[in-house]
Amino acid sequence: MAEHEHVRVAVIGSGFGGLGAAVRLRREGITDFVVLERAGSVGGTWRDNSYPGCACDVPSHLYSFSFAPNPDWPRTFSGQEHIRAYLEHVADTFGLRPQIRLNHEVVMMRWDGDALRWEIETAQGRLSADVVVSATGPLSDPKTPDIPGLDGFPGKVFHSARWDHDYDLRGKRVAMIGTGASAIQIVPSIQPDVAQLTLFQRTPPWVMPRMDRAITGPERWLHRQLPFTGKARRGLLFGIRELQVTAFTKHPKQLGAIESLAKANMAKAIKDPQLRAKLTPSYRIGCKRILLSSSYYPALAQRNVEVVASGLKEVRGSTVVAADGTEAEVDAIVFGTGFHVTDMPIAERVVGADGITLAEAWKDGMESLRGATAAGFPNWMTIIGPNTGLGNSSMILMIESQLNYLADYMRQLRVLGGRAALGARASAVHAWNRRVQDRMKRTVWNTGGCDSWYLDANGRNTTIWPGTPSEFRRATRAVNLAEYEVVRARAEQETAGDRAGTATGAAEAVA
Numbered sequence: 001m002a003e004h005e006h007v008r009v010a011v012i013g014s015g016f017g018g019l020g021a022a023v024r025l026r027r028e029g030i031t032d033f034v035v036l037e038r039a040g041s042v043g044g045t046w047r048d049n050s051y052p053g054c055a056c057d058v059p060s061h062l063y064s065f066s067f068a069p070n071p072d073w074p075r076t077f078s079g080q081e082h083i084r085a086y087l088e089h090v091a092d093t094f095g096l097r098p099q100i101r102l103n104h105e106v107v108m109m110r111w112d113g114d115a116l117r118w119e120i121e122t123a124q125g126r127l128s129a130d131v132v133v134s135a136t137g138p139l140s141d142p143k144t145p146d147i148p149g150l151d152g153f154p155g156k157v158f159h160s161a162r163w164d165h166d167y168d169l170r171g172k173r174v175a176m177i178g179t180g181a182s183a184i185q186i187v188p189s190i191q192p193d194v195a196q197l198t199l200f201q202r203t204p205p206w207v208m209p210r211m212d213r214a215i216t217g218p219e220r221w222l223h224r225q226l227p228f229t230g231k232a233r234r235g236l237l238f239g240i241r242e243l244q245v246t247a248f249t250k251h252p253k254q255l256g257a258i259e260s261l262a263k264a265n266m267a268k269a270i271k272d273p274q275l276r277a278k279l280t281p282s283y284r285i286g287c288k289r290i291l292l293s294s295s296y297y298p299a300l301a302q303r304n305v306e307v308v309a310s311g312l313k314e315v316r317g318s319t320v321v322a323a324d325g326t327e328a329e330v331d332a333i334v335f336g337t338g339f340h341v342t343d344m345p346i347a348e349r350v351v352g353a354d355g356i357t358l359a360e361a362w363k364d365g366m367e368s369l370r371g372a373t374a375a376g377f378p379n380w381m382t383i384i385g386p387n388t389g390l391g392n393s394s395m396i397l398m399i400e401s402q403l404n405y406l407a408d409y410m411r412q413l414r415v416l417g418g419r420a421a422l423g424a425r426a427s428a429v430h431a432w433n434r435r436v437q438d439r440m441k442r443t444v445w446n447t448g449g450c451d452s453w454y455l456d457a458n459g460r461n462t463t464i465w466p467g468t469p470s471e472f473r474r475a476t477r478a479v480n481l482a483e484y485e486v487v488r489a490r491a492e493q494e495t496a497g498d499r500a501g502t503a504t505g506a507a508e509a510v511a
C-alpha cells in the first residue's frame, strides 16, 4: 500500500460544524488535523444557499459562535451573504486556512481495525486519520422529487440550494415547488420580476410575522465598546427561546394561542376568503417548522401569483401538472423541496468495523449516542447528528455542545494512550434512543398532525432534540466511558470483561 498522509483528526465539512470543530481542536492543543471540504470555499449551507431572499430566521446574535461574537451584525436576522462572510472571517481569525483542504470531497472512508484508523479516500487522493468528525450537516444535499416527465421539460430547472444566478427570471413564467422555509423567502423576492408565478403548495405552512430590522449604529458601537452588552443580548435571545421549549415538547396545546397571530398575519394581506382557506394549515403550529415572513402573504395576494393547493405530480412538455389536475405552462421550475436529512448521503460513504456502511446500519432509522457516535463506528463522530435539531432556537448552541463532547472524547483517547479507540456500545446507543423516543411521544412534532422532514420513512422522529438546548448541553458535557468500549487493534484484542475494566479505569483516571 502506498504511503499516505496520516492525521490525528479529519474533519469533514467547513460549515458552522466543521469550522467550530477545527477551532475547538486547536483550543484543546490538537493541531494535527485537516478539514476536508468538497467545495471551493468554506461556509456549508450558507455558501450553497444563495437564492434571492436567503436569510436566517434565528437572530444573528444567537446564530453565531459564543467564542466569536460579531458586534457588527447588520440586521437582527442577517442575510446569507453576511452569515457566509462571518464564516470566512472565523476561518481567517482562527488561522484555520492552512488546514482546510478545499475541493477534497470524501468519496469513501473505512475503519481499519488492525491499524485503528480511518482510511479516507478523497477526490484528491488518500489519507488516514485516528478520528473522523463528520460535520457534513443535514441540509447539504438537495432533494428533488422524482417527477415523471421532468427530464423532457424544455425550460430551466433548478433547486433552491443550487440557484442558477446566470438565468434571468425576469418576465418568465415560473413554477415554484414547495412552501418550506426556502420557498417562502424566494416567492416575495422573485414575484415582482416574474411574469407569472405558480406556487405548488402541498401543505400550507404556518407563517408568523418577521420582526427584522437594521441594527443601529449606536447598538453596534455599544457591542464593540462594551462586549458584555452583546453577551447580554445573546443571553436574552437564548432565555426567551429556552422558555418556549416546553410548549413544543410537553404542552403542544399551548401553541394554539399563537396560531391566531399567524392567522392575523395572513388576514392582513390576504383579503380573498378562498385564498385564505387554501393557505390555512390544518395541523398544530410548530409541528412543521414555524416560518417567519412579513412579505410572503403580500406577495401571494398579487395578480401575477397563483397558488395551486396541490403537489406537483407530472411534467408534460412545458406544462406542469398538479396532483389535483391543475395545469400551467411555464418557462422555469424552481424546486424548494428540501434536503436529504434522514437519509443523508454521507452515510453511504462510511464503512465501519463490521464492514457495513452507516447507511446499512441505519436502514431502520438513524441512531446515535448523544447525537454523536454510532455503534460499530469507532472514533467516528458526527456534528448535528441524529436528534440534535431544534424547532425554535439556534443550532449553533447544539453545535457548541457537541464540540464540548468532542473535546472530552479527545481527552479520553489521550488518557487511553495511542493504541486504542473508543466505540459506542450498542446497548448505550439503544438506551439513549429509547429515552429520546419516549420523550418524543408528547412533542408537537409527533402529535401535531403533520408530516415533516423531521420524520423518517418509518414515521420516526430522528432529527429533533426533544428537550431544551441546556439539557443537551448537560448531556454532552463529558463522555461517559461506561457507554463505550475500548477498542484495541485486532491483534491485541482483549476479552469483553477486560475491555469494560479498562473503560472504567480510564473513566476514573479522567474523573
Ligand code: NAP
Pocket (backbone or CB within 6 Å): 055, 056, 057, 058, 139, 145, 160, 177, 178, 179, 180, 181, 182, 183, 185, 200, 201, 202, 203, 289, 310, 311, 312, 313, 336, 337, 338, 339, 451, 452, 453
Ligand atoms: P422543506 O422545509 O423540506 O420544504 C420542502 C417543501 O417542498 C415542502 O413544502 C414540501 O411539501 C414541498 N414538496 C416536496 N415535494 C413536493 C411536490 N412534489 N409538490 C409540491 N411540493 C412539494 O425544505 P426547505 O424549505 O429548503 O427548508 C429546509 C430547512 O432548511 C428548514 O426547515 C430550515 O431548517 C432550513 N432553512 C432555514 C431558513 C431560515 O433560517 N430562514 C431558510 C431556508 C431553509 P410538504 O410540506 O407537503 O412536505
